[in-house]
Amino acid sequence: MQKKGIHRKHKIFILSVGCLIFMLSVVSIFTIFQHRLNERFHTALNSGLEKNTKEQTAHAESVVFDLQRLLHMLSSSGAAAYADGCELAIQNSAIQIDYLSAVQVLTMCAESEDSHSQKAYAEQLLAGKEVMTDLGEYPFTTDPSSFVLLQPVSGSDGLSGVLRARIDAALLTGGSVDSASLFQKTYTVLTRTDGSIVYADTPYPNDANLFSSAFQGGIDSAEVRFIQQEFDKNEAKTIRFSGKGNSYYMSWEPLSFHDWRIVRFARSPDVVLQTEMIVRGMVFAGICLIALTAFFCVSLIMLLLRQKRRLETQQRRYDALAQFNDTLLFEYDVFTNRVTFTPNARERLALDAKCLKGGSGEYYMQYLLHPDDLENIRTTIQPSQLRLGETYYLEARLRCRDGEYGWFGCQFKSIEERDEGASQIVGKLVDISDQRGREQTLRQAALADALTGVYNRGVEALINKQLEKDPRGLFFMIDLDDFKMVNDSYGHAAGDAVLINVAQILREVFRPNDMIARVGGDEFAVFMAGTNDPTVAKNKAATIQSRIERVYIHGSEQLISASIGAAASPQSGSTYDALTRAADQAMYSIKRNSKKGFALHHE
Known part of the structure; x- marks a missing residue:
């Protein structure tokens, strides 16, 4: 009990010190604010008075010049x-x-x-x-x-x-105060360059001196000397000085006739709005605002504590349900760049315990995602492009617990956004490796030639897709010479054996990623991506020819040969159809001559 009392007193002491520091901070802020406000206010007053003086000077000169023109016009007419x-x-x-x-x-x-x-x-x-x-x-x-x-x-x-x-x-000094001016009243004096007053709309006598009048009016002698020094510089000027507890603002402009000057001045009591009044009003408003804020903060803290307890309960329910679900759930905070997974994610993915508390989103992307899927993920998950509440879907390969990559379907949506875009994203991951395997098997079966196992005519779409990525390539058309005679003389079984052997030769001659297809009864097409070197085409054709000649037909000594045409991309075309036509032309030029040869298409 005694320890609790000491602990409570300690809290009260800390709270009191905090409040005192806060109050001192507020007072300091208002003091600094008032100082800066005074400086800006004085600058605005000087600028306003200077503008009024310039306008008064322009008015005075306009009166004289207009009258001179009128007299001249009357005398001339x-x-x-x-x-x-x-x-x-x-x-x-x-x-x-x-x-x-x-x-x-x-x-x-x-x-x-x-x-x-x-x-x-x-x-x-x-x-x-x-x-x-x-x-x-x-x-x-x-x-x-x-x-x-x-x-x-x-x-x-x-x-x-x-x-x-x-x-x-x-007429030279008259004129009302500008409605946009910060002064209720200003005073105008017409003086000479030595400060002697020519005319004044103030109680100053017209035979007085500006500086002696200021001194007699209670302005300190040092301030009067300062005014006189500035006045003697014989240039337009706006100054501020103090006297009798007030601030004075004075501006003067020379006239273009005689040696007269327009001098305008005002006192701080003549200012429409005082900075002290503004600051006092702000202090009162600030105190009221602080009191309201304190009340609001206490209420908000109590509400947040209650909400926190509810969220903790919901989180426990959420974690418990996730343990019995094959779906892996995650949450991504865009602004902190942290990803949090449900506990069951550790059973399927290569994750550590940190994933439950949140880890770097960039780290998980580099570590979990297959390198080939990184760019697609970054392009798709752009927070600025995601619409609130709309559901998105993508598929990607993630690193599993055994170190291998498995296919997962990812469904996600934005549940919170700011001006920059989505700020909170939630989603789920579902293992679709088996589904993707079945789909891959079906796709391969649809594209494969039943006899030889190489691609069928469906290779056209794959070649066009590769050409969009990289336009360079070599396209071969390989036609077996007199193949119909093999079928007619030795039967279709012998012909099928020849086709299977030729397909195997092409697999061995070309690279694993090159696309080999059977596009006719005795016609094969091969596409090599990333090169259009004529020397490579010639060497490949020679190798194919020499290998095909060694194909054995059971019960016969007949040799197999082929007519080979090739076309380079993009020189002869940059689509499957264009390259096929070009390679066909080259191949049939061999057929028309002696067969058993190679030709490269030239534009």
Whole structure:
């Protein structure tokens, strides 16, 4: 009892340590996740702000360039000339276009306090060049937040007047936040290259400096220096910095006129969605999920234990039934590549005790299967090609307990599959050695010539099948000369004896695997696979001729001879019919001349 208590406490301790490690792992994972999420989130915010800044810059330049084209078109069309002496005005809330006579413009330039810049403007206009003033430059505009485009209008005597367009700087910095943006609000500032603010849609005063404003707003001096260093590089940039407990995102792009820059920035409170909110939500969801998972796992473990006991009972019944059955059962797990046999398989096949617990499928294929059946088995049992529940059948030779190979019929089906195909295959093996023996005897009897024991005309299918595997071969047609006279003079018994002797000579002359057939009363055909050498054909024919001449006819001194024709494959054909015709032609060329000879067919 005391040992059981200690054992229980030990389990509780291990379980507690495991839970603690699990919780620490979860916290670590969420911490790492939040860090990576923050990095990716900041990158996305910078990219979004940079895109908005580029779009704002393109918008500002488009406004100015479109207005320049409009003024140029009006001056070129002569529409402004008709306004001389009368009032021309085009205006909306952000743009005002009017016409000034040459006298008005030159007077304004002469009376200006900044005579140097105005003199330069007057010279440009008189030279027919357009002018863009700075923001709030008097006397062309009295609004400190607008600037002016001046387009000269030429007459017959030179400068006749000027088209003036006054543009509110808010038109360059205005625009709503993109609906796809991650910011609820962004701020836009028009600055010079030294950071001085030209115009702002923020509480910043227009005569302030971007860097001093940032410092006054609570940004650390080191961060301000960093901003200034990046700003001084005179190139487009997007940066992130911290201040007052917030993150700031800033992006700027240079404009193609004056030395102005579009600067946009936003604060972390202006972000639509905060990563901390996401992580907190995920942590809460994760805790709930862990609790549900723990409950599910306990329930599943109890269910699996119950199912395991049922499976063990079924396995014992299965093994017991297999002992009384001649059928050998097996199971193949594709993904672990393991084959398991029933106990009675050891009584028939060359298996060890490991086969009951599962062994390598490749090992059993190499060890049990006849080498000639390996390729067929691999081709047939392709897990990706097997359909769930469909039954398949094949026959193969397996190594038996006595070391000899026996024929077995294998019936199998897939009972489980995954995306890659069948994952679990079950099947049975039935010994069909006796059945195959009977079938082989019947096949041989059907193909054998009753008198000589060699093949009959059924050899045609065997030769065609061999030619499909290897097109090379030699085909012989052997016709006994004047054989009818032997039958007529000495009787059919003597003729049959001659045929039997000739068949035996052919068996001895040719290789064991060569196909010898009697295809007519006194005609034999022989097919040698794997060679089409004319020298081999000539030597074989000479040997046959010399051996046949020694055949003895009882009660006679008459000699037997033969006319032999041969054809090579594939030169003379690659089927039985084609080779027969070719060898016949060669043989009959001998018959027509002197008989007793050999000829090889030539195309």
